[in-house]
């Protein structure tokens with residue numbers, strides 16, 4: 001089959017690789033019809049390159065049609081339409097039963113000290129072949145795939161794999177009081193969707209900051225109050241002005257570790273290109289690098305006693321955090337990979353009739369899988385108005 005494979009920094013290709021096969025009795029093979037490129041995939045061709053291996057199949061936002069089921073699969077049959085969550089979670093362990101699917105105890109990567117495996121996401125998360133491919137082997141066929149109705153185009157259900165539960169969890173973790181205020185940093189797919197979910201769930205005042213003109217315009221067209229700057233001083237002054245001088249009740253960081261405004265991040269990114277992987281693996285896990293511009297803005301902007309919710313992904317173990325300020329402002333901080341299945345029962349009904357969240361028109365680009373290298377580049381460079389790119393195998 002054809003699949004998007006990792007070859008190095010800023011280097012993905014479309015290669016022919018072996019078709020996946022049923023390996024465990026509860027496996028299913030899904031023929032992929034739509035598969036997304038995520039902001040998290042950009043980390044893999046940038047700061048997380050030391051954790052990748054040439055030939056790894058990328059992608060963790062797949063949906064499609066079940067073509068083959070293992071002998072132990074009772075809940076799905078060939079022909080069923082499914083969305084595949086990015087967490088590989090069993091659905092039956094203690095963590096899954098708490099709604100913490102990103103910490104699934106059946107797929108946790110204990111040797112690496114990391115949580116549940118993810119499709120297409122580094123040695124730290126199981127090195128499982130991803131979903132930017134014609135076919136995908138999906139384990140836990142009775143509990144993991146999300147069965148969705150036939151009828152509407154893929155775009156209606158597609159975002160259940162990652163963007164919707166991530167944005168939903170980001171808003172839930174932000175604990176915005178009814179009618180309260182929230183600032184969303186970053187208007188990529190995650191931040192944009194978080195503004196929509198926050199409005200839907202009853203936030204009174206939704207503000208956002210980013211600098212990419214198309215992203216700013218798109219959120220404004222949705223009624224979001226957007227500052228088209230990201231410098232900390234500007235953002236903090238702007239939100240205070242709009243919140244009686246206090247700052248918003250909550251801030252959602254939908255940026256992550258490649259925030260612009262982090263000078264040392266650029267150094268770390270350059271270093272991953274020239275320092276041997278074995279060394280950079282350690283460096284990226286344990287050494288502090290200041291690539292926390294967005295998080296620092298969140299800490300400065302949130303009101304005293306407010307909540308910060310991190311959807312953006314961070315690396316490093318000793319990034320300096322302004323702990324004194326966080327303590328003094330009595331900030332609450334929540335974060336983590338989205339627990340996809342935790343939120344599916346809340347979100348799926350919203351997709352069944354009216355398009356409340358605007359998912360049908362959320363993608364800016366639909367391109368053939370064969371054009372993945374160009375599509376990655378367009379998304380990475382934020383060119384051509386690219387906010388969300390769906391690949392079509």
Ligand SMILES: NC(=O)c1ccc[n+]([C@@H]2O[C@H](COP(=O)([O-])OP(=O)(O)OC[C@H]3O[C@@H](n4cnc5c(N)ncnc54)[C@H](O)[C@@H]3O)[C@@H](O)[C@H]2O)c1
Nearest residue numbers: 039040166186188189190230255256259260312313337338
């Ligand atoms: N927690 C999860 O489960 C989960 C799931 C998906 C994605 N993510 C993470 O969420 C983050 C966003 O993902 P995305 O797909 O929307 O990515 P993206 O790269 O398209 O979006 C990031 C946006 O942040 C903006 N930005 C950069 N620096 C900024 C700053 N200092 N202040 C405000 N905005 C700034 C950029 O211009 C860009 O529009 C990434 O870190 C990604 O890894 C997490």
Ligand SMILES: [Zn+2]
Nearest residue numbers: 038039040162
């Ligand atoms: Zn993702």
Ligand SMILES: [Zn+2]
Nearest residue numbers: 090093096104
């Ligand atoms: Zn589990």
